[in-house]
Structures are given as structure tokens and as C-alpha cells.
Amino acid sequence: MDELVGLLPPGRVLVDPDVLASYRHDEAEWAPYGTPAAVVRPRTAEEVQVVVRYCARHGVPVVPRGAGTGLSGGANAVAGCVVVALDGMRAIKEIDPLEKLAVVEPGVVNDDLRAACAEQGLWYPPDPASSPWSTIGGNVATNAGGVCCVKYGVTGDYVLGLQVVTGTGELVRLGRRTAKGVAGYDLTSLLVGSEGTLGVITEVTVRLRPRREPERTVAGYFPSVVAAGRAVEAVAAAGLTPSALELVDRQCLEAVDAWKNMGLSADADTVLLGRTDAPGAAGEAEADAMLACFTAAGATWSVRSSDQEEADALFAARRLAYPALERLGPVLTEDICVPVGRVAEMLGRVQDIGVRHDTRIANIAHAGDGNLHPMLLTAEGDEAARLRAQAAFDDIVREALELGGTVTGEHGVGLLKRDGLRAELDPAVLDLHRAVRDALDPHRILNPGKVFTTGKEST
Incomplete structure (x- = not known):
């Protein structure tokens, strides 16, 4: 050294x-x-x-x-x-209100960028649950999503340009600052979601939006995750585009209460949280329509929240679910995504898998776009429970693919989903991935062993 x-x-x-x-x-x-x-x-x-x-x-x-x-x-x-x-590279280099873009270093924390944009009447939409801690560089590397991506899209929809160090040590700029541009291949999008295997991101230029309207919140209690899943399908069938549609089961709310004493545990198996940011009368109508969908799908109780503090607390509990459960023991977190019309069926299959493998599974979900996060809970040091949870994890991946889904919606393949990637993509498509990687990292030094399981990438 x-x-x-x-x-x-x-x-x-x-x-x-x-x-x-x-x-x-x-x-x-x-x-x-x-x-x-x-x-x-x-x-x-x-x-x-x-x-x-x-x-x-x-x-x-x-x-x-x-x-x-x-x-x-x-x-x-x-x-x-x-x-x-890269967490020390945390400068927000530029926020341009006219062009509606920001230029940041990769170590900038997501919420810090959002706060800086808000000061200028602008908004950076991608908001993963880890937004108080995760960095923009990491968000780009995994193409992170978040609560509002059901309406506003994921990180990749906002990345205009990148500065990157390739595997050969070249420092290059990709992308643009203009509203439009089709000069050459879209190498920026290629790097988004590549998990550090194609280059090291050293700067990110992101698209911004004007500050949006205040949101209206609709909450519903359901007797099961499957019933809540049917409500999600009903919202989509009604042609609604909520700004958020999140599912949280009772296990998650109880864990948050035990940790933060927020008093949010509901008399329901599952809570569905919907939001709309449509302006004026359109927002009122969309909130009423969402409430009707909840009721028709079997909600035991549903209401439009008139208390903004209470509504914000419910969404805060959603973000705290994972760290709250983690306090109880090891948590193996899934990240499957299925078509919205198969959400209820997939949630039912997750329950069956939990029973089959004697594994406790809690559920949170960006339900509006079909991105489900079953969380498999075990006791510290229980080796048999770990093996059962890993078998359940594999079954969830397999059954998500059977329903036309994908093995990861926003967390990335990393190490945990390499077998799932091989099951999802044809061998010829995997070969295309490797050819791209060889071009940008011919020495195979960038994040080796991640994403792929076969060939030269194997650990």
C-alpha cells in the first residue's frame, strides 16, 4: 500500500x-x-x-x-x-432553477439534495425509504426507487449526465444538460443500475421538477395483505395515478411502535396508504375515488386524513419499518416487482411460502407499482431458521418470475440475486451484459463477483 x-x-x-x-x-x-x-x-x-x-x-x-x-x-x-x-464527496455543485437541474457529487445524501432544491422552489422526486441516509451515487448505482415512483418514476428517469472513472482509469463525461439529446448511445442510462461494475461515479447531473402541490392522504385498514392487494388493483383499474400507494402490515407497525412509541399500531392486519398531489378539484376527486376503491375492495375502515401531522406519521412509520424490524433480529429483505394486476396473488403466495418454510414474513410494499418487500425474520444465531428463510427467499424469487415479474425492483442484484438474474435473463442476454462489461472494465477489477454468477465473473 x-x-x-x-x-x-x-x-x-x-x-x-x-x-x-x-x-x-x-x-x-x-x-x-x-x-x-x-x-x-x-x-x-x-x-x-x-x-x-x-x-x-x-x-x-x-x-x-x-x-x-x-x-x-x-x-x-x-x-x-x-x-x-465516496461518502466524503458531498458537494452540491450547482442548482440551476432555469434549466431545472442539479449537479452533485456522489456522496450527497438524498434528503440533503431534496432540502437544498426545496429552498429554490424545486423538487428532486426519487425518494427511497433510505433517503435520510443513502447517497445519490448509491441511488444511481442501483437505480433506486421510492415512495413516489408510482407516479414520478425512479432514479434513472432523472439522471441527465454522469462523470465516471472507467475500469481502465479514464475519467469521462456521459450524457448532457439539455432537455433533449440523442447524440450517440445512451451510455448514461447504461451506467445507471450497473452497481459499480462498469465505472465509479464521481459526479451526477439530475433533472428537477417544480415544487408540487400538497398531498392528500387516504388510509385504509384491511383484514389481510391479499385484500389490500385487491385494493391496489382496484386503484389501477379505476385509472388513478396516486403520488404514493404504500402497503404496511401489522408486524411492521408494531415493530415501529415498540421502537419509537408512535402509537400507530392499527386494529387491522394491513394498512394501505394512498396519496394524491393533483391540484384543486382534481385532487379532491382523486382522493374520493381512491377511498371508494379501498371500500369496495373490503377495507374494514378507510378515511381521508384531515390531520397532516397524523398522515405524515403514517408515512414515517413506513420508512422506519425495516430498521425497526432489524432491531428484533436478522432480516432478509426481498425486492421483487410484479405486474400490478398480480399484486394480490403474489402477496398470497408470499404468505403460503412463509407457512411452507415455517418462516415469519412481514410485508411492506411500494404497492402502486408492484414493488413488494417481503421481509423474512429470524432469531439471532438460529441456523435452522436461517436456512429456512433462505429457502423461502428463493421460492419468492421463483414465484415472482412465474407471475411475469422481476427479481429486483430497486435494490439491485448484488450478491443475493445473482441466481435470480440468471433465471430471469436468457443466456444470450447475459452474454450481452458481459460484452458491455468487458468493454468498460477489461481488467475485471470493478466490483468483481457482483451481479453475475457464471463465467469469468464468478467468485
């Missing part, structure tokens, strides 16, 4: 064993990881370039990392690698 230390400013290269241990893995439960040889915390794109060129010369794996909030093992270290921790 002496050579690398000499190439960078003082303090950038960290080799203390305790520090290295804290950078070994992200939040994915039971995903394998190794111990890095070093952690580098660069402050500029040029410093990232130095690191990648050094690693290319010596054949050292490079693992890019944001805040480490990922749930698929995509940021997990491999033995002897250099972890490039």
Missing part, C-alpha cells in the same frame, strides 16, 4: 484493521464478504482516477461504496480489494 499512499494526499488511504472491518459489507443479511486491503476516501474525481489506475496496474479489485445502506450485498468487499468510499 505504500505506493498508493504516496499517490494521494495524506489521510486518504486507511489501513487500520478496525476501520477496514467497518467497510466490509452493506446492510444485506447473510451476503458473503471479505476484508479489504485498504479503504480510500477520495475528495475529487481525479483522486478516484488515481486509485482505479493503480488498481488496474496491479490487478487489485475495486469496490465502490456510498453510505453502505444497500440491501443486496452490492457494496460488500472482496478479500484484498480496495474499497473506494
